[in-house]
Amino acid sequence: MRVLAALSGGVDSAVAAARAVDAGHEVVGVHMALSRDRAQMRTGSRGCCSIEDAGDARRAADVLGIPYYVWDLSERFEDTVVADFLAEYEAGRTPNPCVRCNEHIKFDALLDKALALGFDAVCTGHYARATTGADGTPELRRAADLAKDQSYVLAVMGPERLARAVFPLGDVASKDEVRAEAAARGLSVSAKPDSYDICFVADGDTRGFLRDRLGSRPGEVVDADGTVLGTHDGAYGYTIGQRKGLQLGRPAADGRPRYVLAIEPVANRVVVGGAADLTVGEVDAADAVWFGAPLADWTSCALQVRAHGATVPVRARATAAGGMEIRVDGTLSGVAAGQSAVLYGGDDGSRVLGQATVDRTRRPAATGASA
Structure with a gap:
C-alpha cells in the first residue's frame, strides 16, 4: 500500500x-x-x-x-x-x-x-x-x-x-x-517536548490573539439581572464556564465564585452567575457525522464534549435536520455552543458512534432555563 x-x-x-x-x-x-x-x-x-x-x-x-x-x-x-x-x-x-x-x-x-x-x-x-x-x-x-x-x-x-x-x-x-x-x-x-494548546497561538495567549485580530471592543460584564459588575475588552475573549480573568469589581452576594453563563455578541455583554446555573440537562447539536446508521431511536451511550474530558451517560438520537438530540443522565456543566459533541458506545464503550457541533444547551427540567 x-x-x-x-x-x-x-x-x-x-x-x-x-x-x-x-x-x-x-x-x-x-x-x-x-x-x-x-x-x-x-x-x-x-x-x-x-x-x-x-x-x-x-x-x-x-x-x-x-x-x-x-x-x-x-x-x-x-x-x-x-x-x-x-x-x-x-x-x-x-x-x-x-x-x-x-x-x-x-x-x-x-x-x-x-x-x-x-x-x-x-x-x-x-x-x-x-x-x-x-x-x-x-x-x-x-x-x-x-x-x-x-x-x-x-x-x-x-x-x-x-x-x-x-x-x-x-x-x-x-x-x-x-x-x-x-x-x-x-x-x-x-x-522533544509535546506541543500543546492552539498551534497557531504559539505564546498561549488566546485572548491576546483574538484582540489582535478582532480589535478592542469594550463592554459590560453583568449578572443574570442585568446589574453591571465590571467591564471587558471584548466579549469574544470569554467562554462558557470560565472563572478566571473576570476582574469583577464586587464579590457575589453569597461569597461564592462566579462563572461565565452566557456571551451576548450583539450586545457585547458577558453574563456571569453561580456554578449551579451551568448545569446542562439537554444538548442540541448540528451537522452530525455518524459511524454507521444514525441513531433513529433514543439510545443509551456516553457523551464527551472536551478533548481528554470525562464522558457522561446520555440518551441520544438523530434529528430530521441532520443533527443530534441529547438528554443527559449524568452530571454535565459548562458546555458552550461550538464545542464538539462525540458519542461513544459499543460493548466496551470505546467505539465512536457519531459527532456533531453543539448548537445550544438547556438546563435540567427542574431548573428550566435555557443557555
Missing part, C-alpha cells in the same frame, strides 16, 4: 511513519507548512509547524530512508481553521481548532491531494484505533492509552475518510513506549 505519512516534526508522527515502513508499506513523508510566518519558532513546547519542526521532520525522514516533501497548506489553513476560530469566538461560541484542522486539513486537503497523487492512505501519529466492524464498515475507537486518546478530535472525519487513514500508535501502551522506540531507532525527536 502506498502511504503518505504526515510528519509534524514531533516524536509521534516519526514513530508512526517508522511503523508504517516496518509494515511493508511504500511510505513518503510530507510536512504541512501551515503558518504564513515560516520564520516563527516554537515557544517552549507550544506551537508547531515552524522551521524548526520542518527540519526535525526532514531528519526523521532521512533516518527512515523515505522521500520527504513540504507542502504549503498555509492559505487553506488560514481560510478554514483560523477563519472559523475567529468567526466562532466573535459569534460567542467556543470552537475546537484541532477538530477543524482534522476536518479541513489533515483528512480533507491533505488526504485529497494524497489520493490524487495515487496514494492509498494517510498515516498520522494520532492516538486512536481504526478497525473494521462485523459488517465491514470502518470503526473509530479509543486508543489503548486512554490518557493520550485523540478519537474525540478525529470523530469529525467520518467513516469514508477513516477508511483511508492509518493510526499506527493506536495500540501503544503509553507515550513513554513511543519515546523509547524513537530513541532505539535513532530518531533525534525522541525527547
Whole structure:
C-alpha cells in the first residue's frame, strides 16, 4: 500500500511513519507548512509547524530512508481553521481548532491531494484505533492509552475518510513506549517536548490573539439581572464556564465564585452567575457525522464534549435536520455552543458512534432555563 505519512516534526508522527515502513508499506513523508510566518519558532513546547519542526521532520525522514516533501497548506489553513476560530469566538461560541484542522486539513486537503497523487492512505501519529466492524464498515475507537486518546478530535472525519487513514500508535501502551522506540531507532525527536494548546497561538495567549485580530471592543460584564459588575475588552475573549480573568469589581452576594453563563455578541455583554446555573440537562447539536446508521431511536451511550474530558451517560438520537438530540443522565456543566459533541458506545464503550457541533444547551427540567 502506498502511504503518505504526515510528519509534524514531533516524536509521534516519526514513530508512526517508522511503523508504517516496518509494515511493508511504500511510505513518503510530507510536512504541512501551515503558518504564513515560516520564520516563527516554537515557544517552549507550544506551537508547531515552524522551521524548526520542518527540519526535525526532514531528519526523521532521512533516518527512515523515505522521500520527504513540504507542502504549503498555509492559505487553506488560514481560510478554514483560523477563519472559523475567529468567526466562532466573535459569534460567542467556543470552537475546537484541532477538530477543524482534522476536518479541513489533515483528512480533507491533505488526504485529497494524497489520493490524487495515487496514494492509498494517510498515516498520522494520532492516538486512536481504526478497525473494521462485523459488517465491514470502518470503526473509530479509543486508543489503548486512554490518557493520550485523540478519537474525540478525529470523530469529525467520518467513516469514508477513516477508511483511508492509518493510526499506527493506536495500540501503544503509553507515550513513554513511543519515546523509547524513537530513541532505539535513532530518531533525534525522541525527547522533544509535546506541543500543546492552539498551534497557531504559539505564546498561549488566546485572548491576546483574538484582540489582535478582532480589535478592542469594550463592554459590560453583568449578572443574570442585568446589574453591571465590571467591564471587558471584548466579549469574544470569554467562554462558557470560565472563572478566571473576570476582574469583577464586587464579590457575589453569597461569597461564592462566579462563572461565565452566557456571551451576548450583539450586545457585547458577558453574563456571569453561580456554578449551579451551568448545569446542562439537554444538548442540541448540528451537522452530525455518524459511524454507521444514525441513531433513529433514543439510545443509551456516553457523551464527551472536551478533548481528554470525562464522558457522561446520555440518551441520544438523530434529528430530521441532520443533527443530534441529547438528554443527559449524568452530571454535565459548562458546555458552550461550538464545542464538539462525540458519542461513544459499543460493548466496551470505546467505539465512536457519531459527532456533531453543539448548537445550544438547556438546563435540567427542574431548573428550566435555557443557555
